[in-house]
Structure formats: structure tokens, C-alpha cells
Amino acid sequence: MSSSCAAGFEHVPEQRTPVDLQIHGVIPPWLSGVLYRTGPGTTRIPTTADPSKVVEIQHWFDGLALHHRFEIFPGGERVSYRSHNGSDDLERQIAEAGRYPTLSFGQRRDPCQAIFRNFSSAFQAMRAMGVSSPSPSGINVSVTLTPDMPGLDAETLGLSTPSGARYIVAKSDANTLQIIDPETLEPLIATTYEQLDPRLDGPLSAAHSCTDQETGDFYNYSCKFGARWPTYKIFRIGGKDGKVDVLAEIKDAPPSYIHSFAMTKRFVVLCVWQAHMKRFGMSLLHYTNIAESIEQRWDPKLYTLFYVIDRKDGGLVGKYRTPPFFCFHIINAFDDPATDDIIIDMPVYKDNLVINLLYYDKLKNLNDENYMPMGSARRFRLPSPSLLTTRTATRDAIVEFTLAQSQIELPVVAPSVYSKPYRYVYGITRIHPDEHRTVTDGIIKLDMSSPSPWSTRKFWSKPNHTPSEPVFIPRPNGKDEDDGVLLSIVLDDQATRSSMVIIDAKEMKEVARAEMEVVFPIGFHGVWDGRKV
Template sequence: MHSSAAGFEDAPEQRVPVDLAIQGTIPSWLAGVLYRTGPGTYHIPSSTNPSQSIDIQHWFDGLGMNHRFEIHPGSQRVSYSSRKSCEDFESDISKQGKIPMVSFGQQPDICQSIFRKFFTTFQQLASPIQPNDSPSGVNVSVTLSPDMPGWDKIIEGLPSEVKLHDHSGPRYLVAKTDADMLQLLDPLSLEPLASATYKTLDSRLDGQLSAAHSCRDKETDEFYNFSCKLGGRFPTYKVFRINGNGAVDIIAQIKDAPPSYLHSFAMTSKYVILAIWQAHIAGYGLSILYNQNIAQSIEKWKPNVDSLFYVIDKKNGGVIAKYKTPPFFCFHQINAYDDPGKDDIIIDMSVYKDHSVINSLYLDKLRTLSLENPTPIGRPRRFRLASVTTSPSRGKTARDAQVEFTLSPSESIELPTINPSNYHQPYRYAYGVNKSFSPGLEHTFADRIIKLDMQDAEGGGHKFWGVPGYTPSEPVFVPRPDGKAEDDGVVLSVVLDGNQGKSMLIILDAQNMEECARAEMKTVSPINFHGVWSQKRRSSAL
């Protein structure tokens, strides 16, 4: 039986880099580091009762581990290392017998009285729990941003010995999640160096929620995200940017949208688009404190409540248009861009018919996948927001968004990526994980990688790569230096071989989706969330 269950269990660290066995030929031009982040620990022994453990229930709550795959220049060599990112947080769980703060899906003790739950809620309103100020006292392991701006003062306060590295990658990494927590990482050792919040960077960014997937303007190198502060009938979404000098500008405030769990947002060269899909948090957001998790706090699906798009002018600020569409749920945007020659915005997303996918990602289900208990994967959908600047209402009245197409389940995509040169620009190809639903492969989380042709989305010319029993992770596109075609490059994916019980780094030719090489591990690399590629560059000190 092919299974991806081993990818959702505890994994050992590999702090000292080891060389991996190479099969095939690595392209001679490919040199750099693939960083990956995601869960690596699910069972924490109790320090008060060694015979018991605290078991993580939801995939999104697994304790973080970061991974480093270095492809060395001029040789057929790949080295691998990994490190836990939240050892002090793990220690807190071990001592307290529970996750000591709000989680994504960990369900509290069912024996806890209603009175005690209300008492805890009001206690947290009066004195909110703050993240542990230890560098490893927070669990932040969803996305990674190399050299995120705004950290200069924090870096200046670090001990001198951690600022003397001389290497050819990023100066530092910042791990992010969907809450207001950030973690600074050493890009060589993966050691946590500091923890912070967006409020640490600017006191006005005082929301509890943010997007794990920020956006970066490749022309200006400005960093964009939002901060969502819960409370009152409507929350306040503050959409902000951080420039290269660390200065923060709040470019819009939205106060008429429901509180919602938003994992990502969209951006074009002109606009930021905040899509408020239906993952509304009950009780004006306060149910999170009562339930102590996000998953149980999301309202039941309401098929008659529209999802919304807020369009924000990047240059001048402010909401300039608002759109609505029948309800959907989403984790990831694929890409967005301004339609050349028109006053329209194109947004491509991986969408779900409702938010039930959140419950399908509890670990007891992921470890026992079957035909009766599959993991749904989102379907690509293209939205068109027409005539953006001709709206006379400045975003007060919502117009209808147009749906240009929604692809079939066989063309589903999750964890989507594209050539980074085409983010926020017109593009053709997208890569992501896909599920074939082939007989015998029903026990895998995803069993192949898809290459979507978005210019001929309904033409059926998509390409796939997969091997029975293999579970791929998010594919990362690496362009060939001086390559001319959009798909001239390779796709990297860490793949679990469920037959042999070990993982490997797969390198695919991004044009024909054929395997170039693989770097084989001797152990299982846990199925994680997201990664980032860092090209080799000249030495720079942290």
C-alpha cells in the first residue's frame, strides 16, 4: 500500500550537513540553496509524566523544523542539514501538558468546564498572552522570506558572534505564519536568532492576524502584508509596506470586512488585492480566545454570503474598488496581474467549494487517507476584476467579479508556484502538487506535480510528473540564468518515497517535466509547507 503517513510523523534533526547520493545529472548552471520550512515534531513527551505525551492534532500546529539543501557549484554534489526551530516552545508544551497559547487546530481538553473557558477568555482579553521572547520560544514555520526589510535594529542588538558570517546566500531568513509572530534565522546553521512581531517593527501594526504569504515588489524590493486587529463588529485590516530602509507605510485601512482566516493575498504592479473569502471567525473574532484555536472558531459555511475583493492603490493608497463573487475558500493565490491594455485585474487562485478542507488536514485523517477519506485539492480559477479605476464609489459599493474559468478536479493544484520573474506580471505556466486519484494511490496526500498552461487553461495541454508511491512537496521553480523562455529552468521538490520510507530532492526539467536528477536521503523528510530558493551570490556579512 502506497502511503504518505510517514511524512506526518516526528523527524530527527540533521544539524551537521551530510552529502546526499546523486542519481542522474544536475544541470551545470544550478547552484544555490533550497530552504524548506514546516512541521517536524508532533509528539512531545510530558516532563511531568514521562509515560505520556502531548500529541499535536492538526498538521498546521506541528512544531517547526527548517531544512537546507545546498547544490554546490561546479560539482554533482548536494548537502543537507535541518534544525528544529522552536525548542523552548516545545519545552513549554512538555511542562504545561498543552500548547500554551492559541493554536490553529489543537482542541482543548473536553473536560474543561464552560466557566473555566469563559474565565480564560476574559483573562486573555484583559491581559493577552504574549509570545515567548526566546528566539526558539515561538512556533513559526509556514513561509520564509530572505532579507525581509525592517530588521536592522533587531540585528544590531544581536550578540556580535552571530553577525560575523561570511557566506554567499542571504544575510538572514525570516520565518512567518498567519499570526503576528516572526522569527529570525541564521541562513547557514538555521539557528533561531530572534523572535519578533510586526508590532515590534512598527507599533501601529497591532493586529493579531497576518498573512503567512507576504508579497515582494521585485522592482522596488518593498515588502507588503496586512495586519488584522480583531474586536468590535468589524476588525481593522491595515495593509502596509516596508521599504528597504525599514520604514513602514500603512497604505489602506479596511473596516467593513468580516474577520477571516486569510493565508495569502494578491498583488499586481499597481494594486494590492485583499480577498476576503469565507473563513469568517465567529463572535467578531473573539471566539478564537474561547476555543483557543482558529479551526473551531470559523463559522459554519453560508452559501448565500459573498466573498469580497478589496483593491488598494499601491502608489496613492486607499481602497479604490470593491468586488463580490459567490462564496469560496482558498489558501493560495497562483498569480495576479494588470491586464495589458485594459483597466482590469486578473487573479488566479486555487479555490475550494467550502472550508471543509481545514478539517481534512487533521493528522488522524492525513495518516489514514483512503477513497472514503481523500484530501481535497483546490481547483484553479481565474477572476477578472473589470474597470478598476472607473468605479465612482471608491470601493463603497461592491461590483460583480467575473469568473473566466474553473478547471476540472483532474487539473487541481495546491502549493502553486511560478517563475519568480513573472510574479505580478502576465504569465503562462504554474506548477503545483496534484492528485490523480489513481487506483492504489488513494493513501497519498498528493501523488504528482502538475504544470498548468494558463494561456490555454481549458485546452488540456498540461503536463505531469509522478511516480507511484511518491508524495511531492511544493515545487519551486529556478530559472536558468539568461534563459529566454518562461519555463526555461528546473523545478525542485522534496519527495517522499512511501515504498522505501525515505525522501529525496527531485530536479525536473521545467519545460518537459522529465527528471534530471535526484539527491537521495537515508531518512524521511517530513511533508512540509513552503520553501524558497537562494541563488549563489558574493559573500556578505550578517
């Protein structure tokens, strides 16, 4: 029996011409702007030589990019939608080759293929712009989006809009970036962090960068493999001048799949959890996909490591350890004003087996034996780095609490409390954890100021509906942290159509929805640009 949400994992065509959506309820009159989202769209590609033969994309993270744009017009009486494929040229390459021709997250390969050459060419060709660079749609970048990422010159790119973002940058867990047009979503340029600064080499980076809400400074890391230990370079791109600074190099951490990291007002924290790559990262040269290169054997004695880097002056200022766990996303982090400690919250898993459960054949056929686990919110406390007698010593991190009964993923907090003390986090959940035929059946609101798993949570749900990541939009001049709305693209499993649902974040009640005529593919992340007028 197929999953109740299986339609959300099927191939979806693009919609380049904007279409108006049918509005139900009342959209708050103050809510106007653009919700951008990205994720997989193309999952089946007929081959050029024989169209009856199809290349099936196997892992959810490898579905070819489909970028989306929902525009809410002033007054809330009109919502338009459009989408644009992000990987047309890569799709043509796959059709001609009859296989996925480059580094992927989980596409399984014939070991007899010349995979070392394919892996090398995927990144060697990205080293310089011009003829040798891949075309803008010759790559697959479909995890996160950043409007007007610093370090890129909008005038040089020829981008200028009267309001709103000048360009959108799509990012993934590879050191690749795709610049797309904020209006049409057309891919414009394919580039890398290394092209912004040659020091930012290495094939891996974090899909989830961190951005200072006040200065616009942008933070991420690059990871380069070596003969033994890799080199993680934590870097900053200035929000005002676009200058690149390498804040620290970490050379004693194992190579790991790190999807996100944490940031407070004073520190960047790189958490190296147990998703370690075999052969010190060289396994990527053999498997050419991240999932199969990760060590499958879980070691309960192998610590998770926290590396703390000074945001202002750079340099490693502390190192911590804790019993092992796996994680995709950071909820939030902040400096404790009372103790000077660092607080980090994240949804954790007991091991990394979830990576191998994200193949399409599993997602489309969820059941009691094949079901999708979800993280539990856990709070870590890192004792103040100022109390360290030496920066090379490794101290124990403290686990303050774990909300084991409150499953959460794709977490989001209000922009006003990002990297600051906060209360509320929102994310997808399974309200009925024993019903395994869907990936998620609701949106949860947790109050992280209390470790109680029961009295501090609220839900939004609707029978036979599958929500996506919520995006928080604050009400202008709102006084409370939760004064605003959540936007989530929700699949009606029975009607096989989707809607952009608007939920009051304080009460967790639906206030309006903009209904589509088609299925929106279940994807990953989005970003709100409220400057559009």
C-alpha cells in the same frame, strides 16, 4: 489501512550537522545555491512529569517547526543537508504543562482551562523585546520563509555572511516572526510586525506576504478584532529604507482566516473568502485555536469580497464580490495591459471543510471515505478600478474560467513573471483523483493562457512517490518563461526515505535527485537563495 504517505506525517528528529546526500543523475552545472524549507517536525512530546504520557500534536499546521537547508555546491557534484528545530523552548513548555500552552491552529482544548489568560499571554508577551519577550524558540513559526525581509537591521542582529542571505525570517498566519541563522538555522530572535511598527497590531496576518521583485518592498496585512467588525491594515515595508507605510484600513469586512493575498504592479488585492470567525473574531478567545473558531456552516449566499488598494498612493480604490469559495493560496495576479482590468488566479474549493481534514489522524488514514480534496485553478477578472464611479460601490467580479479537471495546490510561478502577465503555473496535484490513499501523487504544469483543461497541462510523477511544493529556479540568461528547473522534496512511500528531486520545468522530466537516508516530513513551503557562491 494507513495512507501510503503516512510516514511523512510522523515525528522527525533534527539533523544539525550537515550530511552529504547521494546524487543520482546530473545536476545542471549552473544550479548552485540553497533551498530552504520549513514545516512541522515534532508531533509527539513526552511529558516531564510522566514520560509514558505523550502530548500528541493534532493538526498538521501545529506540528512544531523544523527548518531545513539543502545546499547545492557549484558544479553540481555535492549536495548537503541539515535541519534545526525551531521550537525547542515551546516543546519544553508543552512537556512541563502536559498540553499545548498557547494559541494554535487546531489543537483542541479542555474548555475548563483558563484559556483566555493563555491566549492573552501569547501576544501580550510579544509587545516588547527584552526580558518579557519569548525566547527565540519559544514560538512555533513554520509556514513560509523570507530571506532578508526589510525592516530588520542585520548589523544590529549581528548577522553577516560573505554571500547569500544575511538572515531568514519564518512567518505564519499569526502576527509572529522568527529570525533564523541562514547557515545553522538556529532561531535567533522572536518578534512581531507590531514591534516593527506599533500600528501593526492584532493577532493575525498572512503567512504569504508579497514582495516586489525589483524594489524589494514587502507587503502584508495585520488584523485586529473589535466589538463588531475587525480592522485589516494593509502595509508596506520599504525594501531600501525599511520604512513602514499603512496603505489602507478596511473596517467593513468580516474577520476571516486569510492565508495569502494578491499583488499586481499597481495594486494589492485582499480577498476575504468564507472562512469567517465566529463572534466577530472573539471566538478565538474561547477556543484558542483558529480552526474551531471558524464558522462551520457554509452560506452559499454569502459573497466573497475583493478589496483593491493602490500600491503607490495608498487607499481603497475598488471593492468587488463573487459567489463564495474558499482558498489557501494565490497563483498569480496582474494588470491586464489590454483592458486595465485586474486578473487574479487561485486554486479554489467549494467550501472550507478542507481545514478540518488536515488533522494528523485523518492524514495518516486517507481512504475513499476520508480523502483530501484539492483546489481547481480559477481565473477572476476585476473590471478596471478607474471605471468606478465611486470607490464605495461594490461591483461584480467576473469568473472567466475554472479548470475543474486539473487539481492543483501549493502553486508557484517563475519569479520573472510574478505579478505580471504569465503562462505557466506549477503545483502538487493528484493525477489519479480517484485514488485517495495519498495527499498528492504528482506535480502539474498548467498553461493558464488557455482555459482548456486537457491540452495545456503536463505532469511529473513516479509510482509510490509523494512530492512536496515545487520551487522554480530559472536558468541564468534563459529566454523562455519555463526555462529552468523545479526542486521538490519527494517521499518514496515504499523505501520510506526522501530525495530532493530536480525536474526540467519545460519538459517536466526528472534530471537528477539527491537522496536522503531518512524521511523528510511532509511540510509546507520553501524558498531558493541563489546568491550563495
